[in-house]
Amino acid sequence: MSVPPAIVFTDWDGTVTLQDSNDYLTENLGFGYPKRKAINDEILDGSKSFRDGFQEMLDSIKQPFPECIDYLLKHVQLDPGFRKCYDYCVSKKIPIIIISSGMKPIIYNLLKHLVGEDAAENIEIYSNEVEYFEKANDLGKTWDIVYKDDSDFGHNKSLSIKEYLVSKNLDKTNFEAHYKDSKYPTLFYCGDGVSDLSAAKETDLLFAKHGKDLIIYCNRENIPYTEFNNFDDILSKLTKIMDGEGIEKFIENK
Known part of the structure; x- marks a missing residue:
């Protein structure tokens, strides 16, 4: 296996998509926006874990899981620049990996619907799963999330990045043994939320979405990032970096 010049890890909800599918379900099929916003504020100020708050939101949704997916397919929109960014990455042999606190069946179905079957088959997804509680002929009537790990987020995204790198022999401790005289890939992460x-701490450059919680947190904790509005912004900066411009010029909040 050859070494890719870069790897793009990205959040899904609210980053690749314009709406957060879990928030959208909660606000429209669950207990609504005011309570969801109150829980989100508790998560932001540290008084409630992401996992506990997220579970409260999902518990308020009583619709069968297939109906939830159908609802999202009708309402969730794709960032208009993502397909162009994906095509560029394919042309440059840069993997795009989804690292999400959402649920894999939702992400996969939206990915196939919004981007295409080629992307759904090529893009690896690291996320939570879903458990169903009925027989096969009534599958999905009652359901619950299955968290990827025991962390306060339910999915520690840094561990999934490490898991991916190890699976490709790209973890730094073993890199030289597998790829002698090869340059280590540049690692990017794109996100919008506290999760x-x-x-972000596992990558070389964090793309943080304008106006979202991640930027608030990065400013509070003095974590470097580069701001983006959409994937056209990411593609523009990614192209320049791949053409040889240094990452340092793109970093804010140094």
Whole structure:
């Protein structure tokens, strides 16, 4: 296996998509926006873990899981620049890996619907799963999230980045043994929320979405990032970096 010049890890909800599918379900099929916003504020100020708050939101949704997916397919929109960014990455042999606190069946179905079957088959997804509680002929009537790990987020994204790198023999401790005389890939992460913070620390450059919680947290904790509005911004900066411009010029909050 050859070494890719870069790897793009990205959050899904609210980053690749314009809406956060879990928030959208909670606000429209669950207990609504005011309570969801109150829980989100508790998560932001540290008085409630992401995992506990997220579980409260999901518990308020009583619709069968297939109906939730159908609802999201009708309403969730793709960032208009993502397909172009994906095509560029394919042309440059740069993997895009989804690292999400959401649920894999939702992400996969939206990815196939919004981007295409090629992307759904090529893009690896690291996320939580879903458990169903009925027989096969009534699958999905009652369901619950299955968290990827025991962390306060339910999915420690930094561990999934490490898991991916180890699976490709790209972890730094073993890199030289597998790829002698090869340059280590540049690692990027794209995100919008607090759950993305641990993942950002595993990469060389964090793309943080304008106006979202991740930027608030990065400013509070003095974590470097580069701001983006959409994937056209990311593609523009990614192209320049791949053409030889240094990452340092793109970093804010140094």
